[in-house]
Amino acid sequence: MSAPTSSPLPITLRQRTEAEVAARVKALESIMIEKGIMTTEAIDRLAEIYENEVGPQLGASVVAKAWTDPEFRTRLLANATEACAEVGIGGLQGEDMVVVENTDTVHNVIACTLCSCYPWPVLGLPPNWYKYPAYRSSIVRAPRRVLRDDFGFDIPESVEIRVWDSSSEMRYWVLPQRPAGTDSLGEAELAELVTRDAMIGTGPVATP
Amino acid sequence: MNGGHDVGGVDGLGPVVVEENEPVFHSDWEKVGFAMFSMSFRGGYFGVDQFRWGIELMHPADYLSSRYYEHWIHTVEHHGERTGKLDLEEVERRTRYYLEHPDEPLPDTKDPELLSFVDAAVKHGVPAGRPSEDPARFAVGDRVRVIDDSPVDHTRKARYVRGKTGEVVMAHGTMIYPDSAGNDLGEDPKHVYTIRFDARHLWGEVTGDPNSSVYFDAWEPYLEPA
Numbered sequence: 001m002s003a004p005t006s007s008p009l010p011i012t013l014r015q016r017t018e019a020e021v022a023a024r025v026k027a028l029e030s031i032m033i034e035k036g037i038m039t040t041e042a043i044d045r046l047a048e049i050y051e052n053e054v055g056p057q058l059g060a061s062v063v064a065k066a067w068t069d070p071e072f073r074t075r076l077l078a079n080a081t082e083a084c085a086e087v088g089i090g091g092l093q094g095e096d097m098v099v100v101e102n103t104d105t106v107h108n109v110i111a112c113t114l115c116s117c118y119p120w121p122v123l124g125l126p127p128n129w130y131k132y133p134a135y136r137s138s139i140v141r142a143p144r145r146v147l148r149d150d151f152g153f154d155i156p157e158s159v160e161i162r163v164w165d166s167s168s169e170m171r172y173w174v175l176p177q178r179p180a181g182t183d184s185l186g187e188a189e190l191a192e193l194v195t196r197d198a199m200i201g202t203g204p205v206a207t208p
Numbered sequence: 209m210n211g212g213h214d215v216g217g218v219d220g221l222g223p224v225v226v227e228e229n230e231p232v233f234h235s236d237w238e239k240v241g242f243a244m245f246s247m248s249f250r251g252g253y254f255g256v257d258q259f260r261w262g263i264e265l266m267h268p269a270d271y272l273s274s275r276y277y278e279h280w281i282h283t284v285e286h287h288g289e290r291t292g293k294l295d296l297e298e299v300e301r302r303t304r305y306y307l308e309h310p311d312e313p314l315p316d317t318k319d320p321e322l323l324s325f326v327d328a329a330v331k332h333g334v335p336a337g338r339p340s341e342d343p344a345r346f347a348v349g350d351r352v353r354v355i356d357d358s359p360v361d362h363t364r365k366a367r368y369v370r371g372k373t374g375e376v377v378m379a380h381g382t383m384i385y386p387d388s389a390g391n392d393l394g395e396d397p398k399h400v401y402t403i404r405f406d407a408r409h410l411w412g413e414v415t416g417d418p419n420s421s422v423y424f425d426a427w428e429p430y431l432e433p434a
């Protein structure tokens with residue numbers, strides 16, 4: 001009788017622990033500091049920008065302005081990069097932005113199937129779910145089901161869903177519809193209703 | 209490449225899990241990993257397309273099961289080694305050291321120019337548009353087909369649109385061509401178009417949503433008249 005044989009496992013997957021990743025990153029960081037391409041103060045400054053300065057409140061202010069200023073809305077839809085620059089918004093990962101408008105018959109949603117492209121200057125850094133494979137794989141294939149089952153966001157079948165796969169350096173984001181019953185609200189109050197997910201297309205605008 | 213990163217239309221990876229009240233960064237190492245992209249870009253490790261290519265080279269099992277910023281660390285290491293700027297054995301030695309001494313402080317060096325770079329990069333970005341004399345081969349309204357081939361290196365021609373026919377709905381001018389820049393062959397700017405694909409054409413009459421479409425950006429060499 002011949003000896004039992006076995007094939008090696010097809011992969012040897014070993015996820016790093018949090019501590020192992022932290023040590024690996026610190027090792028790289030220490031080398032880069034010594035080489036003069038990083039400093040801890042520059043890391044802290046960059047993190048602070050995206051924690052406290054650049055986030056979805058900026059996109060929300062643009063949306064509220066578009067809701068209250070028809071000429072600005074026209075300029076925003078014609079050239080989002082230039083319109084945002086008027087109000088001092090723009091920069092890294094939003095060098096060429098396109099705003100797509102929701103209507104009674106069209107709902108837009110953004111994604112990046114190949115990596116994690118996202119309009120940082122108006123939405124900040126993307127949440128993990130936007131960057132992880134579940135969303136990226138399924139939103140282009142079954143957007144209505146994903147929005148309903150994973151986000152609890154029902155889009156009627158009569159409304160066309162347009163999925164924008166950000167495969168180039170163009171950065172898309174969504175101008176949601178102004179909710180009914182908000183005629184008395186000013187721009188600042190309207191901005192508070194505009195959620196990050198409403199500008200991704202995975203959630204509604206809040207109701208006042 | 210037909211890599212693990214190219215997940216558009218892949219089944220079985222769901223559901224989407226939303227983290228409630230998710231912080232911008234979950235840990236200090238995520239901040240460092242995030243900063244490494246712009247700072248090693250400045251340090252000459254890679255351009256953005258090369259950065260993506262380094263991530264695409266991950267084994268699909270690792271790619272699908274690792275934390276997001278581990279992808280960034282992977283490509284920094286890949287390009288650091290490739291360009292001779294990083295000695296991965298040294299990285300490994302220091303990793304073992306910091307595992308045992310996680311609270312060991314790092315040098316508190318100062319570099320006002322780097323601080324200025326951070327603010328300027330965030331504010332002004334790094335535009336990908338480039339001038340070109342090449343006339344546009346396609347115009348809004350044209351019917352086009354994505355060429356159905358399988359490049360072995362970096363491309364943005366996702367598998368789910370290859371061989372598919374759609375309509376040009378926007379023309380964006382000429383931009384850095386990732387299939388060149390990502391493969392160390394220079395910027396070689398090409399026209400970029402947004403193509404609209406009907407969902408039933410992409411996914412079939414039965415499983416495709418009857419009232420939806422996908423908009424995908426394609427560089428001109430990806431396309432042929434349909």
